[in-house]
Amino acid sequence: MKELKLMKGNEALAEAAIRAGCDGYFGYPITPQSEVLEYLAEHAAKRTGMVVLQAESEVAAINMIYGASGAGKRVMTSSSSPGISLMQEGISYIACAELPCLLVNVVRGGPGLGTIQPSQGDYFQAVKGGGHGDYKLIVLAPSTVQEMVDHVKLGFELAFKWRNPTMILADGALGQMMEKVELFPQQPRVTDVPEWATVGKPKNRERNIITSLHMQAEAMEEINNNLQKKYKAIAEEEIRFEMISCDDADVVLVAFGLVARICTKVVDLAREKGIKVGVFRPITVSPYPYDALNTLANNIKGILTVEMNAGQMVEDVRLAVEGKVPVEFLGRMGGVIPSPEEILHKLEEKLACPAGRFVGVLA
Amino acid sequence: MNEKRMLGEDHYEQVIAEESICTNENLVYEKPETLTDTPMHYCPGCGHGVAHRLIAEAIAELDIQDKTVGVAPVGCSVFMYNYMNIDMTEAAHGRASAVATGIKRVLPDKYVFSYQGDGDLAAIGTGETIHTCNRGENILIVFINNGIYGMTGGQMAPTTLVGMKSTTTPYGRDVAVMGNPLKITELIAQLPGVYYCTRVAVNTPANVRRAKKAIVNGFKYQELKKGLSFVEVVSNCPSNWKMTPLESNKWMEENMFPFYPLGDLKVPGKEK
Numbered sequence: 062m063k064e065l066k067l068m069k070g071n072e073a074l075a076e077a078a079i080r081a082g083c084d085g086y087f088g089y090p091i092t093p094q095s096e097v098l099e100y101l102a103e104h105a106a107k108r109t110g111m112v113v114l115q116a117e118s119e120v121a122a123i124n125m126i127y128g129a130s131g132a133g134k135r136v137m138t139s140s141s142s143p144g145i146s147l148m149q150e151g152i153s154y155i156a157c158a159e160l161p162c163l164l165v166n167v168v169r170g171g172p173g174l175g176t177i178q179p180s181q182g183d184y185f186q187a188v189k190g191g192g193h194g195d196y197k198l199i200v201l202a203p204s205t206v207q208e209m210v211d212h213v214k215l216g217f218e219l220a221f222k223w224r225n226p227t228m229i230l231a232d233g234a235l236g237q238m239m240e241k242v243e244l245f246p247q248q249p250r251v252t253d254v255p256e257w258a259t260v261g262k263p264k265n266r267e268r269n270i271i272t273s274l275h276m277q278a279e280a281m282e283e284i285n286n287n288l289q290k291k292y293k294a295i296a297e298e299e300i301r302f303e304m305i306s307c308d309d310a311d312v313v314l315v316a317f318g319l320v321a322r323i324c325t326k327v328v329d330l331a332r333e334k335g336i337k338v339g340v341f342r343p344i345t346v347s348p349y350p351y352d353a354l355n356t357l358a359n360n361i362k363g364i365l366t367v368e369m370n371a372g373q374m375v376e377d378v379r380l381a382v383e384g385k386v387p388v389e390f391l392g393r394m395g396g397v398i399p400s401p402e403e404i405l406h407k408l409e410e411k412l413a414c415p416a417g418r419f420v421g422v423l424a
Numbered sequence: 425m426n427e428k429r430m431l432g433e434d435h436y437e438q439v440i441a442e443e444s445i446c447t448n449e450n451l452v453y454e455k456p457e458t459l460t461d462t463p464m465h466y467c468p469g470c471g472h473g474v475a476h477r478l479i480a481e482a483i484a485e486l487d488i489q490d491k492t493v494g495v496a497p498v499g500c501s502v503f504m505y506n507y508m509n510i511d512m513t514e515a516a517h518g519r520a521s522a523v524a525t526g527i528k529r530v531l532p533d534k535y536v537f538s539y540q541g542d543g544d545l546a547a548i549g550t551g552e553t554i555h556t557c558n559r560g561e562n563i564l565i566v567f568i569n570n571g572i573y574g575m576t577g578g579q580m581a582p583t584t585l586v587g588m589k590s591t592t593t594p595y596g597r598d599v600a601v602m603g604n605p606l607k608i609t610e611l612i613a614q615l616p617g618v619y620y621c622t623r624v625a626v627n628t629p630a631n632v633r634r635a636k637k638a639i640v641n642g643f644k645y646q647e648l649k650k651g652l653s654f655v656e657v658v659s660n661c662p663s664n665w666k667m668t669p670l671e672s673n674k675w676m677e678e679n680m681f682p683f684y685p686l687g688d689l690k691v692p693g694k695e696k
Binding site: 084114120124125127134262271 | 488495512513519522523524525526531
């Protein structure tokens with residue numbers, strides 16, 4: 062029996078956290094995602110005994126996550142751009158200590174205090190590291206409220222499978238919009254204690270230490286080598302993407318998250334005009350589906366990347382296609398969402414070159 | 425002596441072994457199993473080693489090794505986990521009490537402590553310290569106050585005394601520029617979330633015994649779930665104070681103790 066509900070993105074995500082058997086949430090209010098903490102504060106403890114704590118800052122919150130995930134529990138935090146910036150030191154520690162946890166960034170427009178409107182301006186921060194040192198998060202980019210739900214479950218699974226922090230990279234619109242969602246059934250909270258967790262040393266095992274400090278250069282390099290080996294394995298196993306109407310497409314729109322949905326509307330509009338357009342949507346933006354996009358580039362004439370930023374993912378698109386086809390970019394910033402018509406217009410502009418094709422046309 | 429030398433080192437060691445007074449019959453003191461065999465890196469005369477040992481002894485005597493998780497952040501004691509034979513987490517600078525909060529909240533029946541220096545607890549981590557205390561987290565915070573940044577080489581700490589020289593106050597701490605030393609322990613003792621708050625030292629056998637009792641209390645009180653235990657250990661830093669261990673202890677008694685007086689600030693059952 063399907064359980065369908067009409068829910069706001071942030072609340073659906075919070076509901077999914079309870080159902081995923083989350084043990085603890087530590088967070089600090091910030092628009093546009095405060096509903097996550099509010100929803101959990103109202104519902105979580107009485108339903109599953111989940112710990113919900115409003116920390117004194119994002120800095121404290123991420124360090125509570127560090128401690129609680131080190132204790133082997135399924136824990137998460139959520140925030141929005143400036144708050145996520147504050148967490149970066151802690152995220153770097155968590156990544157190096159290889160602790161599993163779920164981070165949610167409901168991105169708002171920046172830089173600085175910016176705006177509370179939706180943005181994708183934190184793409185670089187999310188997928189290229191964000192904090193200090195060489196580390197990577199697993200980053201999932203939902204494009205619907207349904208995926209806000211599904212990615213919570215998936216995010217915890219991936220975090221524990223790889224002992225790696227996993228981030229859901231949403232945006233202010235996905236957090237605030239209401240949509241129909243299908244909720245998965247309540248999962249029990251896990252009681253198994255991972256062998257590496259700091260829970261008190263019994264007589265029959267060595268003490269567990271959670272640290273990211275390795276003073277010898279060679280030892281620290283070894284830690285780094287192991288992390289890179291893990292990231293490579295993650296890239297081999299965990300890439301997820303979606304291709305919409307790409308089979309016969311001449312031109313492909315590459316977009317993630319909310320913008321990918323807008324681009325599917327563009328496909329309909331364009332095809333009404335006889336332009337064969339498809340959409341390539343990375344679901345994992347880290348690891349990035351480079352190979353799939355590279356293969357796709359063999360059969361198309363051009364790519365238009367659309368983002369709510371100044372052009373961040375487009376760099377990965379260009380890396381992926383290795384110059385096989387021109388890669389154009391359309392970006393809106395500061396909280397402005399591009400309209401389907403605007404994207405179609407840009408596409409037509411690019412198509413209206415002397416050869417009548419999306420080739421060698423660089424604005 | 426000459427005879428022993430002539431007999432060779434093996435024989436000498438054998439004689440020593442035979443004459444050892446460390447037999448089971450007369451053993452009065454031994455390393456608790458909660459300490460590892462790793463030699464400590466602390467400077468001669470530093471109080472960290474004693475404080476570590478007291479925590480290890482308390483855990484061993486209370487028989488809670490399998491239920492204890494420690495947190496030590498950046499500072500001289502960042503390698504505490506090398507010496508303690510317990511589960512430990514190394515925390516970011518200033519964040520130990522937040523990390524300890526995270527652990528305690530998901531493992532409410534375990535014993536959790538943080539071990540923090542003055543820069544960590546009273547400068548970069550002041551926010552976490554106050555809020556952890558104010559929430560009344562059922563943990564023990566051991567606060568080592570030696571009035572200086574030891575690990576980074578002797579810079580001014582929030583607790584550096586007025587006029588006291590450090591590498592960043594080469595002419596002595598000037599109140600007009602750097603403000604007064606922060607009595608963070610007096611500050612947090614006011615908070616209802618703090619159940620037990622005391623200030624001790626480890627410079628004499630009597631003070632070591634008092635410090636031990638305070639630390640044992642800090643662990644035992646966690647069972648009551650009535651709030652946070654805070655034990656400040658006023659300590660020395662011979663290397664960065666540029667003194668011998670003896671001189672540093674004397675200086676501590678004459679200068680640190682008047683400003684940071686030893687004794688209980690808050691004892692369960694009797695408000696001071």
